[in-house]
Amino acid sequence: MTDNQARFSPALVETIAGLSAGTVSTLAVHPLDVIKTRLQIQRNSSPSHVRAFGILKSLVANDRPIQSLYRGLTPNLIGNAGSWAIFFYFKSIVEAQLLAFHNRPTSDFSLQEGASQALKGLTPFDYFLASGISGAIITVSTNPIWVLKTRMLSSDKGTAGAYESMGHGASQLWKTEGWRGFYRGVGVSLLGNSHGAVQFAVYEPAKNIWRKYLAKEHQLSGKTPAGDHRQEKLGNTATLVISGSAKIMAGTVTYPYQVIRSRLQTYHADERFGKGILGVATKVWRDEGWKGFYKGLGTNIVRVLPATWVTFLVYENSEAFDQPKKISTLNNVGATKPSAVYSQL
Incomplete structure (x- = not known):
């Protein structure tokens, strides 16, 4: 273990990995986020109703196509990377x-002096709970950023009433709607935490199942001695398959909340x-039926898969450098100071 590894706690490593992953993925797929947001606020009765390709054409045909494609990048970058x-x-x-x-001590511990208790791992519900709590914290703390992002992504710079920048948007929002304006859609966003919870409830157990399989295969082939499966590297291909599957499953089930949130947070929403x-x-159901709740789903899938792949590839590889410390820590102190990501036994 190097001096640099010794200086970083597991939580700090995961924070840095998450920040790096969020930044790279947001830069990579921001234009698709612009298209998805504009699709979500399109109504069937709107005379300007267009599809994803039509929105893309209008953005590219603009005098400043790059600025149009990356409209609202600042709040999106701050919000995603920070989140x-x-x-x-x-x-x-x-x-x-x-x-x-x-793994807390129980009364059974006194059965024999020196007897060791089998360490327990986290269950899918534990991952669901941890993700849900974490999601609720970031939802409340970053909602003002998402309101500004939604409004900027749903409008072209220079159009009547459109925010010129994040700072201009924050000033206008405060003047016209007060502090409540910054928390538009926070309720449905909290409900939407089920997305991240479902995603990690699928991702973490699947990742550990694959690691156990790799460890068993390596032991049978004689490549590695019997040991902790957490030392097995997930691999880029496995990361793509597992993270993509978890994201599609969670995204499809929870997508309607995104449509409702975008409509709540856009200009003149009420x-x-x-x-x-x-x-x-009620209005979506009455005017557009169940399909209205899935407007932009195709674009969203195209958007979230690259974002998810980049995020988890960067995250897994950024975190890997601290793995020796995490394994050593768990081996030395048992279950009192486990690694969050490598804790499943």
Whole structure:
């Protein structure tokens, strides 16, 4: 273990990995986010109703196509990069506490002096709970950024009423709607935390199942001695398959909340789409049917898969440098200070 590895805690490593992953993925797929947002606020009755390719053509045909494609990048970058960093930090802490709770000393410990207790790992529900708690924290702390992002992505710079920048948008929002304006859609966003919770409830167990399989194969082939499966590197291909599958599953199930959130957070939302979660949902169902809740889903899948792949490839590889410390820490102190990501036994 190097001096640099010794200086970083597992939670800090996961925070840095999450920040790096969020930044790279946001830069890579931001134009698709612009298209998806504009699709979500399109109504079937709108005379300007267009499809994803039509929106892309209009953005590229602009006098400044790059600026159009990356409209609202600042809040999106701050929000996504910050969210991933905060999410992984608190997820690491919550998972560590859950693992410590599962392996707390019990009365059975006194059966024999020196008897050791089998260490327990985290369950899918534990991952679901840790992700849900972490998601709730970042939802409340970053909602103002998402309101500004939605409004900037849904409009072209220079059009009437459009925010010129993040700072201009924050000033205008405060003047016209007060502090409540910064928390438009926070309720449905909290409900949407089920997305991240479902995603990690699928991702983490699947990752550990694959690691156990690799460890068994390597032991049978004689390549490595019997040992902790957490030392097995996930591999880029496995990361792509597992993270992509988890994202598609979670995204499809929870997508309607994104449509409702975008409509709640855009300009003049109450007049255009209805008031509150129930008002928007009722109007979507009445005017557009169930398909209205899935507007932009195809674009979103195309957008989230590269974003997810980049995020988890960067995250897994950024985190890997600290793996020796994590394995050593767990071996030395048992379940009291586990690694969040490598804690499944």
